[in-house]
Amino acid sequence: MNCTFPRLVLFDLDGTLLDSAPDMLATVNVMRAERGAAPMTLDALRPHVSKGARAMLAAAFADMANEQREALVPVFLAQYELExxxxxxxxDGIERLLGAIEADGGRWGIVTNKPEYLAKQLLPMLGWQTRCAILIGGDTLPQRKPHPLPLLHAAQTLYVAVEDCVYVGDDERDIVAARSANMPSVVALWGYRLPDDEPAEWGGDVLVEAPQDLLDAAIWPRKLSESAQ
Known part of the structure; x- marks a missing residue:
């Protein structure tokens, strides 16, 4: 069988599959309003989204002491759940890409550092609950990215050799995890990055500008040990 896509494509969630920055912005702006601060702009928050709740809180409340911000993490998560x-x-292009992977006979899944309970709630909202082959959150396993365990666990659970998977992510942690797992990787340049991030230096196999670019079979990285299809 001649397949266009890898047998299993694993994706990061925020900044890779999902443009969740507007939800995050609504979250921090509710919190800022409650504390008498003016709204934050999307441009100011967007680069921090893939770094997690603590990074977003640091951007939203830069003048606050670390201990105070740490105490706000549960507040952030509770408000975000509402948003x-x-x-x-x-x-743009993600739904078409996922459909193309499925039509090709491949499977796709999500490996994210977002808490599992939040990621699970998102799937039916996006219509992905029966399509996503596996979902691993940041607290599903004893380790999270950049540790390779979540990627290795996903491949093992779905009985797919690591070299027949590809991980797609927009943050350096994603690529470090893939490299440590010996899994081919794609750097999603359409995601969230800080101004001093240098994705070309992360060691990803391929850098891709837009999801629709991955409809081209020639773009996908392959291991020399790729199993016969």
Whole structure:
């Protein structure tokens, strides 16, 4: 069988599949309003989204002491749960890409550092609950990215050799995890990055500008040990 796509494509969630920055912005702006601060702009928050709740809180409350911000993490998560999928949506081209992978006979899954309970809630909101082959959150296993365990666990659970998988992510942690797992990787340049991030230096196999570019079979990285299809 001649397949266009890898047998299993694993994706990061925020900044890779999902443009969740508008949901995050709504979250921090509720918190800022409650504390008498003016709204934050999307441009100011967007680069921090893939770094997680603590990074977003640091951007939203830069003058606050670390201990105070740490105490706000549960508040952030509770408010974000109320904003899930209300403002954000999949990036342009993602639905077409997922459909193409499925039509080709491949499977796709999600490996994210987002808490599992939040990621699970998102799937039915996006219509992905029966399509996503596996979902691993940041607290599903004893380790999270950049540790390779979540990627290795996903491949093993779905009985797919690591070399027949590809991981797609927009953050350096994603690529470090893939490299440590010996899994081919794609750097999603359409995601969230800080101004001093240098994705070309992360060691990813391929850098891709837009999801629709991955419809081209020639773009996907392959291991020399790729199993016969």
């Amino acid at each position: 899930l999928a209300k403002h954000g949506s999949p990036f």
